[in-house]
Each structure stands twice: as C-alpha cells, then as structure tokens.
Amino acid sequence: MSGDDAxxxxxxxxxxxxxxxxxxxxxxATEHGVLTIGFDWREEFISNPGTKSMHGGILASLIDLGGLxxxxxTKSVATATVDLRVDYHRPSxxxxxxxxxxxxxxxSKVSTAETEIIGEDGKLVASGRGVYLMA
Amino acid sequence: MSGDDAxxxxxxxxxxxxxxxxxxxxxxATEHGVLTIGFDWREEFISNPGTKSMHGGILASLIDLGGLxxxxxTKSVATATVDLRVDYHRPSxxxxxxxxxxxxxxxSKVSTAETEIIGEDGKLVASGRGVYLMA
Amino acid sequence: MSGDDAxxxxxxxxxxxxxxxxxxxxxxATEHGVLTIGFDWREEFISNPGTKSMHGGILASLIDLGGLxxxxxTKSVATATVDLRVDYHRPSxxxxxxxxxxxxxxxSKVSTAETEIIGEDGKLVASGRGVYLMA
Amino acid sequence: MSGDDAxxxxxxxxxxxxxxxxxxxxxxATEHGVLTIGFDWREEFISNPGTKSMHGGILASLIDLGGLxxxxxTKSVATATVDLRVDYHRPSxxxxxxxxxxxxxxxSKVSTAETEIIGEDGKLVASGRGVYLMA
Numbered sequence: 001m002s003g004d005d006a007x008x009x010x011x012x013x014x015x016x017x018x019x020x021x022x023x024x025x026x027x028x029a030t031e032h033g034v035l036t037i038g039f040d041w042r043e044e045f046i047s048n049p050g051t052k053s054m055h056g057g058i059l060a061s062l063i064d065l066g067g068l069x070x071x072x073x074t075k076s077v078a079t080a081t082v083d084l085r086v087d088y089h090r091p092s093x094x095x096x097x098x099x100x101x102x103x104x105x106x107x108s109k110v111s112t113a114e115t116e117i118i119g120e121d122g123k124l125v126a127s128g129r130g131v132y133l134m135a
Numbered sequence: 136m137s138g139d140d141a142x143x144x145x146x147x148x149x150x151x152x153x154x155x156x157x158x159x160x161x162x163x164a165t166e167h168g169v170l171t172i173g174f175d176w177r178e179e180f181i182s183n184p185g186t187k188s189m190h191g192g193i194l195a196s197l198i199d200l201g202g203l204x205x206x207x208x209t210k211s212v213a214t215a216t217v218d219l220r221v222d223y224h225r226p227s228x229x230x231x232x233x234x235x236x237x238x239x240x241x242x243s244k245v246s247t248a249e250t251e252i253i254g255e256d257g258k259l260v261a262s263g264r265g266v267y268l269m270a
Numbered sequence: 271m272s273g274d275d276a277x278x279x280x281x282x283x284x285x286x287x288x289x290x291x292x293x294x295x296x297x298x299a300t301e302h303g304v305l306t307i308g309f310d311w312r313e314e315f316i317s318n319p320g321t322k323s324m325h326g327g328i329l330a331s332l333i334d335l336g337g338l339x340x341x342x343x344t345k346s347v348a349t350a351t352v353d354l355r356v357d358y359h360r361p362s363x364x365x366x367x368x369x370x371x372x373x374x375x376x377x378s379k380v381s382t383a384e385t386e387i388i389g390e391d392g393k394l395v396a397s398g399r400g401v402y403l404m405a
Numbered sequence: 406m407s408g409d410d411a412x413x414x415x416x417x418x419x420x421x422x423x424x425x426x427x428x429x430x431x432x433x434a435t436e437h438g439v440l441t442i443g444f445d446w447r448e449e450f451i452s453n454p455g456t457k458s459m460h461g462g463i464l465a466s467l468i469d470l471g472g473l474x475x476x477x478x479t480k481s482v483a484t485a486t487v488d489l490r491v492d493y494h495r496p497s498x499x500x501x502x503x504x505x506x507x508x509x510x511x512x513s514k515v516s517t518a519e520t521e522i523i524g525e526d527g528k529l530v531a532s533g534r535g536v537y538l539m540a
Binding site (some may be wrong): 027084085109110112131133 | 352353355379380382401403
Binding site for chain 1 (some may be wrong): 138151152153154155157158178179180181182183184190192193195196198199200210215216217218219220221222223226
C-alpha cells in the first residue's frame, strides 16, 4: 500500500468502533510497528470543569487502542487487550493532541506496545503500555 | 450524612464531569473507603461491532474515576491520577455493570485504590488500580 | 494430596530456583487458587541502610513468583510472567512477612494473580499483580 | 563532576545497599536523566534451572532501582518507589546485561522513569517503569 492508502485503511479500521468514532480520531501517520493518531480536546472530554482538564479515561482509551492498532501495522493481528498501564504527566486543557504508538515486542502469543500522547505545545500529556493477545 | 444524602452528594460530584455524564454513571452505594457505581452497556461504547464488546477505554475510565472518588469517601481529597493499571478479564457485550472501588492505602502524598467491574452475570469483566495524588 | 503433602510439594517447587532458595521462602498454606509464603526480613535485603527498609526488588520478586505458583495450585501451569505491577505501601524494616497470592482470573492463554505482602504488625507492605503465560 | 567522578559517585550510592551489592551492579554511564548499569547473569539469579532463565524478581529489581537513581542524576532526590511495572520480553540465560534508565517526567511530588534491560545479544530482555516519591 502507498502511504495514503495505508492511512485510509487504518482510518477505516479505527472507524469500525462507535466509541472510536466518538473520540474523533484521525490517523496521521503509519509505518511498520508505529501508528500516529491525532485528536482534539473537546468539552465532552472534560473531567474537571474548573481546570478543563481532559479525563484520564480518554487518554487511557488512546493508549489502549493505539497499541492494538500499532500491532496491526506489522501485519500481525491483536485480538484483545490483556492489560493496560497509563502514566499521567500533565493536564490537557485544550488543543490538538498527537498519540504515537510503537510496538516494543511482537510475540506469537502476546505483544507489547507503548504510546505517548503529546499536546499542542509538544509536551508529554500521558504515556503508557498495553499487552495484547495475538490471534 | 444519611445514606441517601451521601448517594446524592457523590452523584453530584460525578456529574460535574461532562465525560462522566456521558458515561451515564449512577452511584449505587457508598461507605468509608468504598464506592459502587452502576452503568449500562450501550452501542456507543462498542469497540468491536462484530462481538459488540465494550471498549477497553470505557472500562479503564471507570477504574480511573472510581478509585479517585473512593478516596473522597474517606473525606480525603485526591486531585489527580498519577497512574492507572487495568486488567481485562472477559468481554462485556451487554447489560448492567457494577464497578466497586476500594481504597487500599490512604496516604498523605499518594493513595492507591482498586476497582472491580462485574457484569450482569456476576462475572469479573475488568479490574485494576489507580494511584492518586493527594491535595 | 493432604495438606501437609501439598505444602511439601509446593516447597519443593519453590526450592528448585536458586534465587528463591536465597530468598528463604517457606510455604505456609495452600488451597485451590491461593498460596501463602512466609519469609523473614534480613540484612542482605536492605535497600537503604539508614532506614533498614527492604529493597523493592525483593518485594517485587515475591509478587512475581507468588502469583505464578498460585496458578499452579489450580493444577494449571503458568510458564512465564508476561508483566508485573507492584504497589509499595509501607517500608518493611524487620520481622516476618507473609505473602498471600490469589488467582483473579484463570485463562487458557494468560492468567492474572494478585499478591499481598503483610508485615509482622499485620499491615500491608506491598501488593500487586502478575499476568502469566499458560502452558 | 567529571565523567569518571560521576561514575564513582553513583557506584558509591548504589553500593550503600546490601541487596544492590549482592546483585553485583556496575555503573557504566551517567548523564542528566539517564543512568546505565551493567550486571552479569549468574547461577544464584536462576528462576528455572531447566532453562537457566534469570528470575523476574532480579529484572524487576533493576527496573525499580535504576529509575530511582536515574532521578538522582538530575540532582533531584527520589525517596521511595510508589509503584513499579515490568514487562518481560525474553528469557535471559547468560552473559552480561545492560540496564538503561531514563527519567520520563520529573515532578515536584512524583517522578516517572523508564528502564530497558538489554542482553549481550543486544535484544530486549525486560523493560518497565517506576513512579517515585520526591523528597
């Protein structure tokens, strides 16, 4: 697949999920073992209206799904998340976010991927890892 | 506070967050160090339309927020999640879910809480822990 | 197996490992899905000589191995640890410790177990979870 | 401090701990926010004598302590591990290992560091993260 075709293909995979459509994800880049997804802060994502900070569950969702689709960029198929770990580094209170997921270890039974979510100012908002069951 | 007043108070705290309102959370029980929240599977939560399984990010959200509000039942205030860990045990494909969060260790600087999410059949869907920064 | 025979059998399994022999582990109780191991604080385990606190790596070791052998109490065999998560609650500065591991979810591909380590004063020192690959 | 002085200083910090001396750690490199420690596989570290694989607890110990001392390279002081997460990627059955720890987020209350442990063949053996309480 050419680059554009790969972006369209992965966008299609992401958009199969109603929750992922609700998140408003846009595949920005893909290569073997790496997937970058963009999304925008919005009011519905707010955890604390006082600070307007994005809910940790939204960020956890990106780390969960990003790692699973990063495995898919290697032509291997992950069927489910075994477990997820998320570190929260800074509040996200607006703007565009970019989530980059990389496969750390591709296995025959389980695979591990790491995701970093960066805010519009280039600073790390959250990062973490998922372990995924392989088909 | 009487039991009913406590439920109403915690429902109010949860409903401050637009994302938590979107999740459709209902506080079902509260005691010192323990908070039980009910919510219903719905189409918008789907990860995989083939299996209708709930997205891991929704379950992670409950574990994140449940632990933080469980800390609040002790009259201590947690201001942010430091990190989150989620184990996925079985797919949730419908019905009512109940999420019970318990404080494991209340600290002056950080506190740890554990959450279990049970499906309508009484089986464990997901469980995990959060570490929270104290006010 | 009678209770005593089970204790002896599990003690034998633990003592196969040179590192586990060095830790000085003693199987104290076993039932289906649950394993209790006792061990003693000692100078060689110290992380910080100022406080005499036990090294986090020793506690992590107990959570790793305890969960794996707890899976074995169900007659299922876990072959390797996929990942490990440890929460440190209080320093351990002496005395006898008891580590109790319980299987949370027994799966065909991976299983999850949780371990609590309690000090001589009955207080929680550390706790955590492992995910294990099944044979 | 010159490079050699920094290595000596960090070697001294590591060697304060009896358990860390037992592990046979050697500081190989240090810069702001990064610490590299070498150590050798040895019989006492074995988990499974059949495969000669190193115990997960030894690898977890390196991830725990490596992150804490990596924080120290920034002239900030971490006093205790809040929690630890370890992914096991491949068995280590011999040779020299190199553990590199990097600070991901330096905070005033808690800091997060990530560690990778590489075998003599250059392959990733284990990796993970710790969250540390700041002085």
